[in-house]
Amino acid sequence: MFYLISQHDRAFSDQTRIEYGKLFRRFVLTLITLLFCVPLLFVFGSLFFSAGDIWVHLFDTVLKDYVANSIILTLGVGLCSLFLGVVPAWLVTMYRFPFSRLLEWALLLPMAMPAYIIAYSYTGFLDVAGPMQTTLRELTGLNYREYWFPEVRSLGGAIMMLSLVLYPYVYLLSRAAFIEQSVCVLEVSRTLGCNSREAFLRVALPLARPAIVVGLSLVMMETLADYGTVQYFSVSVFTTGIFRIWFGMGESVAAAQLSAVLLLFVAVLLYLERRSRRMARYHHTSSRYSQLLQKPLHGMPAFVSLLICGLPVLLGFILPFILLVNWALSTYSKVIDSEFYKLLMHSFLLALVTSMIAIFIALMMAYSNRMKATRLNKFIVSTVSMGYAIPGTVIGVGALIPFAWFDNTLDKFLYDNFGISSGLLVSGTLFTLVFAYLVRFLAISINTTEAALGKIKLVMDEVAKTAGLSVFNMIKSIHIPMMKGSLLTAILLVFVDVMKELPATLILRPFNFNTLAVKAHELANEELLAEAAVPALAIVLTGIIPVILISRSISQSRAGNA
Amino acid sequence: MHSAVETKSVSIEFDNKKILEDVSFKLAESQIASILGPSGCGKTTLLRCVAGFEHPQSGDIWVNGIRATNPQYILAVEKRDVGMMFQDYALFPHLSVAENIVFGLRDRRSLDAKSRLDELLSLFELETQAHKHPHQLSGGQQQRVAIARALAPRPRVLLLDEPFASLDVELREQLAIELRQILKKDSISTIMVSHNQLEAFAMADVIGVMDEGKLLQWDSAFNLYHKPENEKVADLIGEGVFIPGKVISETNVNTEIGVIESHIPHHFKINDEVDILIRPDDILHDDDSPMKAYVIDKAFRGANFLYTLRSAGGAKLLSLVPSHHDHEYNEAIGIRLEIDHLVVFPRRSNR
Numbered sequence: 001m002f003y004l005i006s007q008h009d010r011a012f013s014d015q016t017r018i019e020y021g022k023l024f025r026r027f028v029l030t031l032i033t034l035l036f037c038v039p040l041l042f043v044f045g046s047l048f049f050s051a052g053d054i055w056v057h058l059f060d061t062v063l064k065d066y067v068a069n070s071i072i073l074t075l076g077v078g079l080c081s082l083f084l085g086v087v088p089a090w091l092v093t094m095y096r097f098p099f100s101r102l103l104e105w106a107l108l109l110p111m112a113m114p115a116y117i118i119a120y121s122y123t124g125f126l127d128v129a130g131p132m133q134t135t136l137r138e139l140t141g142l143n144y145r146e147y148w149f150p151e152v153r154s155l156g157g158a159i160m161m162l163s164l165v166l167y168p169y170v171y172l173l174s175r176a177a178f179i180e181q182s183v184c185v186l187e188v189s190r191t192l193g194c195n196s197r198e199a200f201l202r203v204a205l206p207l208a209r210p211a212i213v214v215g216l217s218l219v220m221m222e223t224l225a226d227y228g229t230v231q232y233f234s235v236s237v238f239t240t241g242i243f244r245i246w247f248g249m250g251e252s253v254a255a256a257q258l259s260a261v262l263l264l265f266v267a268v269l270l271y272l273e274r275r276s277r278r279m280a281r282y283h284h285t286s287s288r289y290s291q292l293l294q295k296p297l298h299g300m301p302a303f304v305s306l307l308i309c310g311l312p313v314l315l316g317f318i319l320p321f322i323l324l325v326n327w328a329l330s331t332y333s334k335v336i337d338s339e340f341y342k343l344l345m346h347s348f349l350l351a352l353v354t355s356m357i358a359i360f361i362a363l364m365m366a367y368s369n370r371m372k373a374t375r376l377n378k379f380i381v382s383t384v385s386m387g388y389a390i391p392g393t394v395i396g397v398g399a400l401i402p403f404a405w406f407d408n409t410l411d412k413f414l415y416d417n418f419g420i421s422s423g424l425l426v427s428g429t430l431f432t433l434v435f436a437y438l439v440r441f442l443a444i445s446i447n448t449t450e451a452a453l454g455k456i457k458l459v460m461d462e463v464a465k466t467a468g469l470s471v472f473n474m475i476k477s478i479h480i481p482m483m484k485g486s487l488l489t490a491i492l493l494v495f496v497d498v499m500k501e502l503p504a505t506l507i508l509r510p511f512n513f514n515t516l517a518v519k520a521h522e523l524a525n526e527e528l529l530a531e532a533a534v535p536a537l538a539i540v541l542t543g544i545i546p547v548i549l550i551s552r553s554i555s556q557s558r559a560g561n562a
Numbered sequence: 563m564h565s566a567v568e569t570k571s572v573s574i575e576f577d578n579k580k581i582l583e584d585v586s587f588k589l590a591e592s593q594i595a596s597i598l599g600p601s602g603c604g605k606t607t608l609l610r611c612v613a614g615f616e617h618p619q620s621g622d623i624w625v626n627g628i629r630a631t632n633p634q635y636i637l638a639v640e641k642r643d644v645g646m647m648f649q650d651y652a653l654f655p656h657l658s659v660a661e662n663i664v665f666g667l668r669d670r671r672s673l674d675a676k677s678r679l680d681e682l683l684s685l686f687e688l689e690t691q692a693h694k695h696p697h698q699l700s701g702g703q704q705q706r707v708a709i710a711r712a713l714a715p716r717p718r719v720l721l722l723d724e725p726f727a728s729l730d731v732e733l734r735e736q737l738a739i740e741l742r743q744i745l746k747k748d749s750i751s752t753i754m755v756s757h758n759q760l761e762a763f764a765m766a767d768v769i770g771v772m773d774e775g776k777l778l779q780w781d782s783a784f785n786l787y788h789k790p791e792n793e794k795v796a797d798l799i800g801e802g803v804f805i806p807g808k809v810i811s812e813t814n815v816n817t818e819i820g821v822i823e824s825h826i827p828h829h830f831k832i833n834d835e836v837d838i839l840i841r842p843d844d845i846l847h848d849d850d851s852p853m854k855a856y857v858i859d860k861a862f863r864g865a866n867f868l869y870t871l872r873s874a875g876g877a878k879l880l881s882l883v884p885s886h887h888d889h890e891y892n893e894a895i896g897i898r899l900e901i902d903h904l905v906v907f908p909r910r911s912n913r
Contacts, residue, residue: 184652187615190639191646192666192715202665206656283655 025368026376032361033380036387036439039398043263046256046401054245054254062236066258070224070237070265073158077223078216080163085170086212088309090200093178096294097302103309104175105551110316111168112543114500116228116521117536119161121320123232124327124529126152153233161233162223164316169222170215172550177211177280178204196295210280217273224266225391227503228521238262239393239503252401259394270389321540327533335534343535347499347516350430354437355445355494359487361438362445366453381446388443395436396507403427428510436504441497445490452486453479492546499539564627566591566719566751567612572621574607581607582618583775589768592749594742596762599772599798605755608772609721612753613646614639626718645717649724651708653696659683659707660692666715682710685744702733709741713750720745722754726761738764759799771795787841788903796839796905801868804837805877806909815906818875819853824904839905842868845881851896855879857889871897 091097092104110118126132128144137143151157181204189199227239238258246255297305365384369377404427414420426432456479464474502517509518516535523532567589574582581604589595597605610616611623614630614637623630625644630637645666654662663682667675683689686706696704705725712720725741726734742765745752756762762769763783771778771786771794778798779791790796793804807817809830815822815838822838830836847869855871858878862885869889871879881897889895 182650182652184648184650185654187613187639188646188648188652188711189654189665190615191613191644191717191721192711193640193668195638195640203654207654209656 025364029365029368029380030376033383035435036384036442038402039395039436039439040263040390041398042402043256043259043394043398046253047260049253051251051254051257054249054251055257058245058254058258062241065236066238066241069155069235070262072155073162073230073235073237074220074223074265076156076159077162077166078220080159081167081170081219082212082216084163084167084312085172085215086174086208088312089171089175089178090204091305091309093175094200094294095297095305097297097305099306099310100294103306103313105548106313106317107171107309108168108547108551109313109318109544110165112496112540112547113165113317113320114228114502114517114539114543115162115165115222115226116232116502116524117324117540118165118316118320119158119229119232120520120524120529120532120536121323122152122157122161125319125323126150155233155235158229158233158235161229162226164312166219166222167312167316169218170212173211173215173218174208177208177283181207207283210276210283213276214273214280217269217276221266221269221273221389224262224269225393225503227391227393227506228517232521232524238265239391242393242397243503243506246397252397256397256401259391259397262391262394266389266391270386324533324537324540327530328537331530332534335531340534343514343516343519344538346514347538350433350437350515351495351498354434354441354498355491357434358438358442358445358494359449359491361442362449362490363487365446366449369450370453370458381450385443385446387439388441390440392436392440392501392504393507395439396504399432399436399439399504400427400507403432428508430510430513433505433508433510436508437494437498437501440501440504441494444493444497448486448490448493449483452483452490456482489546489549492549496543496546499542564591565589565624566593566626567753568624569608569612570622572608572611572618572623574611574616574618580775582611585621585772585775585777587770587777587780589751589753591751592746593767594745594752594754594765595768595770596754596756596766597770597772598756598759598762601757603772604775605757605772606723609646609723609753609755612719613644613721614642642719643717644719644721645712645715646721647708647712647723647725649727651696651704651728653704653707653711655696658693658695659688659699662696662707663710663714665711668715678714682714686710701729702737705729705737713744713748716748718751720750720752722752724755724757726756726758734758734761735764741765771798773798788905790839790905793837793907793910796907800841801880802839802841803878803880804907804910805840805879807836807838807906809834809836809906813904815904818877819873819879819899822899822901822904824906825902826904828904828906830906830908835909837907837909839907840879840901842880842882844899844901845871845879846898846900847881847883847887848896848898851898853897853899854894855881855897857891857893857895860889860891869895871895 088103088107092100092107124130126149133144133149136147136149140147152160185203185207186199189203190196194202224238227243230237231240231243238261242255242258242262245251245258365377365381369381407424407427410425411421460478461474464478469477499515500517502521505515505518506521509515514522516538520532520535520539523529523535565588568587570586572582572585573580585604585608587595597608599605607616611618612625617636618631621631625637625642628637628642630642654665657665660679660683664670664675664679667678669675679692683692686709688703688706688710691699691703691707696707699707705728709722709725726737729737738761754762754765756765766783768780769783769786770780773794779786779795781789781791786795786799790799796802796804805817805819807815807822809828809832810816810821811832812827813824815824815828815836817838853873855873857869858872859870861868863882865885866882867885867887869881869883871881873879879897887895
């Protein structure tokens with residue numbers, strides 16, 4: 001990447017060379033983008049092929065369930081996260097009550113908990129043999145089947161599990177929106193006759209609405225992408241359907257077609273998200289902030305606020321975390337062996353390699369866009385940054401077909417012409433896996449890198465140039481120090497997401513290659529919840545690191561503390 | 563008749579730093595007051611105390627004849643019947659111009675609201691902008707929307723925090739004059755915070771000069787300029803220099819630029835060491851005058867030059883001279899004293 005920039009710098013002395021450099025850079029970026037689109041093209045391309053009678057069968061049997069359950073699940077999770085996210089965000093921003101400072105960042109902790117892992121812990125907790133029902137029986141003297149108890153492995157349970165770990169998206173974005181609002185806007189509404197409740201409903205909430213909708217669309221996209229939770233709870237939705245049709249019935253074309261239908265749902269959410277982001281720009285109040293004064297609460301209001309903000313943390317993180325630790329303590333001697341270290345190595349290596357490649361590509365794209373925001377550059381960035389919307393299952397399906405075809409064709413060609421067999425070169429190797437991760441998670445590093453680079457004003461580059469710094473020195477002594485924190489965050493976020501990723505890994509991993517996530521999934525499905533706790537805990541503990549980083553950076557970004 | 567706003571010994575401190583100290587003033591109904599002072603002097607805090615966003619630790623505030631700082635019950639902002647315009651306007655970005663303006667009206671869909679909106683739109687020449695959103699407006703238009711919004715509910719007291727600060731210099735004075743006419747027509751009592759003297763002079767009936775949390779003088783612009791009560795006010799308002807002198811009679815003071823005579827007795831004792839405030843308009847340029855001073859600096863101000871001069875005795879003087887008298891640096895030019903109001907202060911030791 002640096003050499004690309006220094007070529008740009010030499011433009012004055014060597015015109016031809018920069019032309020080649022530019023062309024090369026354009027070529028590389030376009031190639032990456034095209035490669036990036038491969039899974040999508042294949043998923044949508046499948047619509048032009050006939051899958052045979054299977055659709056008639058699907059229509060008659062399960063398709064209705066897939067659609068209805070997916071919609072109920074998505075809307076249910078959206079609604080719950082809305083309440084779990086917005087109300088605490090307002091409370092911790094505007095008021096002071098016991099533990100409010102702690103809760104301000106603790107409310108993000110459930111982000112570290114993958115949905116399928118929280119599902120395992122609650123299943124263990126609430127099952128017939130779990131501590132909850134056992135205690136209940138001991139207290140009441142009733143026997144199993146003599147009382148009603150909610151079944152956690154159900155659609156409703158899935159809604160609860162997903163909401164408990166996804167609400168932080170809504171919390172994070174609405175809190176940022178509340179903080180960004182100039183206090184003057186709220187104050188002016190007071191001089192115009194609003195009391196504080198009306199000021200919230202008529203000014204603060206409408207102003208934060210676009211940001212809240214962005215958070216909500218992210219939550220719903222994640223819900224549609226979830227596989228681990230719904231599979232474990234046996235809820236029939238799109239992702240579980242895709243798995244069943246492909247791996248259960250062996251109908252790959254129909255699975256790809258179902259993926260295309262899922263993508264239509266995702267597209268609606270993506271549109272909603274993009275539109276709200278645009279609107280949010282116009283909902284900016286002035287840049288002049290006065291110090292946000294948090295009103296102290298006492299008595300009942302303080303207690304209720306503590307309850308509203310504390311419950312999501314307790315249920316979304318603390319309780320499942322304690323359960324996991326408890327199980328892990330009872331099984332670690334059995335589970336931690338050389339096999340486990342191999343799992344750890346696999347997960348860490350995959351995560352490290354992916355996050356490094358991601359940050360490299362992201363920097364290349366961001367600098368390209370900074371030097372010259374051509375239409376091509378902008379298109380590339382906006383295409384690639386849509387990847388997070390594509391469910392891992394869909395990427396898995398979309399990558400497996402073309403790569404397998406490529407391998408088979410190459411193998412056949414080589415065998416027919418030269419009598420040698422190339423075997424599987426890309427499909428069924430780590431290459432495909434890393435590729436799938438990149439499609440899904442590149443967006444994170446691009447967004448973070450672009451934001452970080454955007455904060456370095458172009459004027460600073462000009463100042464550096466007038467001070468006689470070479471481009472290399474400018475990047476070394478100005479850009480890198482200013483971006484260091486954000487780049488680290490970008491790397492960590494991708495790292496953790498790769499560690500957590502389940503469905504794409506399940507589809508694309510090489511034979512007999514396991515990661516922590518896959519192992520936890522396998523153990524849980526074999527009803528070995530206590531054994532699953534060790535790999536699950538490893539994932540959660542890694543996940544906490546970026547949460548702490550994010551919470552630190554947002555508490556520093558508080559308006560008026562600048 | 564009670565006053566529109568009255569403060570009595572209002573004091574406030576943040577983190578052991580005194581922001582307001584013993585501030586008392588009375589604003590008569592339908593008068594326009596301006597609080598003038600350097601940034602950080604506490605003027606915005608004073609305004610926010612009147613609005614009800616800050617609460618004084620001691621002292622009292624009456625707004626529209628109601629005690630707003632009763633220790634048992636502090637009158638909430640929304641119950642004080644004050645309108646406020648913020649320095650950055652704080653328009654609601656999610657609402658149109660029309661929706662912004664009617665925000666504070668009780669029944670926003672009533673005919674009354676509609677007619678009030680039309681009235682304000684035409685008064686501020688915003689008819690064609692009614693459906694636009696704030697980000698589509700120019701700075702001057704945003705400012706007018708902000709004032710219209712504050713005026714819409716017909717508040718009895720209007721508070722303006724640096725209302726012209728974000729505007730171009732050319733727009734400021736014109737808008738100040740227009741705004742004054744509107745406020746006077748509707749008899750709205752107003753307090754405006756400003757750090758710009760010309761704005762304050764153009765708008766206000768009465769001006770309060772603040773420095774370091776203290777209200778130094780509450781008076782008309784003319785008196786602040788010509789009869790400052792203390793040296794700080796003299797320093798802050800207008801330009802001028804102090805020259806040392808010695809009292810020789812009830813009306814006369816001897817200085818190195820001659821004996822200066824006052825029409826009114828100055829209350830100092832004979833032989834007192836004093837400082838005398840000399841304004842640039844007190845020193846006239848006269849080529850025929852026998853008294854000469856050297857040009858040490860000059861600043862072109864369009865119609866005038868502001869000359870910085872050194873008298874034969876070494877005193878620094880300022881003089882406002884019509885700009886066709888263009889003199890060279892170090893040239894000796896003739897000057898004449900013409901002082902109507904002799905402003906005398908006891909000698910400051912460090913001067």
